[in-house]
Amino acid sequence: MILHTAVPNEFKALGVITLTADAACAHRFANVLNYLGVTPQTNISSLSVVEHYLIDNPVDVIVCEIHPECDAGLMLPSLLKRLHEDGTLEQVPSIFWTGEITMSAPARLVDGERLFDQAVPSHHFWIKYMGGVTVSALESHARLARAAGIHVEILREVGAQELVDALRAAVLTRAKNDPMRHMETFDSLAEDEVINALTTGEGLRFVFQPQFELLSRRVVGAEALVRWKHPHFGEIPPSVLMPLVNRLGLDLLLFSLVEMWTLRVMLALKRENIWIPIAVNASAKTICTPQFADRLAARMHQAGLPTRLLKIELTEDVPEPDELYLSASLTAIRAKGFQVSLDDFGTGAATMNLLANLSFDEMKIDGSFVRDVGRHSSSRKVIGGIANWAELLNLSLVAEGIEDESTIPLLHRLGCRVGQGYALARPMEIDAFLSFITQKEVSQQS
Structure with a gap:
């Protein structure tokens, strides 16, 4: 690897x-x-x-x-x-x-x-x-x-x-556990400073990772991601940040911040006549917020952007106990013209159930399968099976976590047409992302 x-x-x-x-x-x-x-x-x-x-x-x-x-x-x-x-x-x-x-x-x-x-x-x-x-x-x-x-x-x-x-x-x-490095407990640090970061934007960065058509390497989309740099601890991994955000009930606020910066990027791309969908992660709890679909559509219309450009990726970090209400919320989002994606397919106990009972436009294969595809035949069989299933359900498919260039042809043969990962492009700061997309568009047209 x-x-x-x-x-x-x-x-x-x-x-x-x-x-x-x-x-x-x-x-x-x-x-x-x-x-x-x-x-x-x-x-x-x-x-x-x-x-x-x-x-x-x-x-x-x-x-x-x-x-x-x-x-x-x-x-x-x-x-x-x-x-x-x-x-x-x-x-x-x-x-x-x-x-x-x-x-x-x-x-x-x-x-x-x-x-x-x-x-x-x-x-x-x-x-x-x-x-x-x-x-x-x-x-x-x-x-x-x-x-x-x-x-x-x-x-x-x-x-x-x-x-x-x-x-x-x-x-x-x-x-x-080291009192010489910090006098506060991590819990008090998390509550005070996560709230401060999300309300002031201090230490937050919004980065964008392109998604590519694997065969042609044409950019066909992107995913918006948030990063938090703590003044003492440095980069806080999402696996630490997101549970804190959810525990404090700040998931909707974080989604709104990522959405705001995503719209700014879309408007900048619009001025260059570039139209690619950008995905934003949202938990089931966020998606089930009353009037969520209406508010999203109003923001897009106000910006003069078609709703098809904003993709909502459902994550499993905060499950929605009322599956009927989640189904209604997802259907309302799709009715407004937004695309809905099932993130990290294959992780967690509920993904199969979600895919069987709810409607999506896309599913993303979890990176753990993708990283194993070159070494383990079981991963190749699983990915091939998922690709067949996606075709039967008329779903788009994205392979996440592509870290090895040599796996790209193999993923394509297994039925994955679109992917993202460090082997293709790392998440980029906004200016670097806009420059990258613009240069790619020019090279593809020439």
Whole structure:
């Protein structure tokens, strides 16, 4: 795998070890971590050795493989909890779980044999596994670990961006536990400074990542993203920022800020006679805000922009308990001429159900499958299946998280026509994005 991101020195102070009994896996972990400026202290192959190592060595992060033949990663939270409770560990390391992703149909027992049940409704048909364990079971286990004070991240695969975000979260956790680095608790920091950032714009940046037709490399769209640079902690990863925004009830405010800057970019492109749709992420809670579709349409009409240029990407970070109301809200948005996309297809337990029961114009394949496509046949089969499904449902398809140039022809052969990721273009500041799109348009017309 070719990585297209690196953050030198940012993680240099982190103490990281890896936990896997497989030498090839340990080597892969070390390569990725070294690329990101982290030098793993050691690789450990068993849980008992981890215990002895932690007694004598401070560790901030343990990256471990989930594998059906080894339960060390699953048992690790219990070990850390025990060592912390008996006073052996003052600071509990963060745990990053990773492993091969596969998907399978559920099986039932008939006369002692396991048979795939083809009669299962489509939205329950596929089950997602990591290292032989269902992802839903891993998520439940991770929730219990977090409730016990053990920070666990599920990194579907050790890819560049996911690992960067998780390491940044570990840096924040480390700073929280170090009173010399900051006198406030992270919770008070988050509430005070997230509110300040969203109400004043201080430290916020709005960046845009182009989406390309994979075969021609023509720009066919973009996604608007928000970044927050904290004055002490630096770039705060979305995996940390978004839960704080949602917990504080600021999701609609954040959407409105991203929407405002997106409209400004659209107007600048309009002056160059460039018309490409730009996607903005929105949770189900935001989409279900009363008169959401009316307000969006009014803003677009006031700006003199067709509604088809603004795409709403439904995220799963804040699920809507009333699926009927969510369906009505999405239908109202589409009735106004907006496109609606299902973000991160394949993650979370509800995506199949959402796709089966609600109407969309597009779905985006989660980057964990895309990053694996060159290495694992299971990922290729899943992506090919998703592409066929999208065609049957008359949905556009976007492959996210393309980090390796060599996977682009393969993705195209599997049925992905459009994609985004670091191998194509990184997220850009507004001026750089406008310049990039304008130059691309000129070169495509010549």
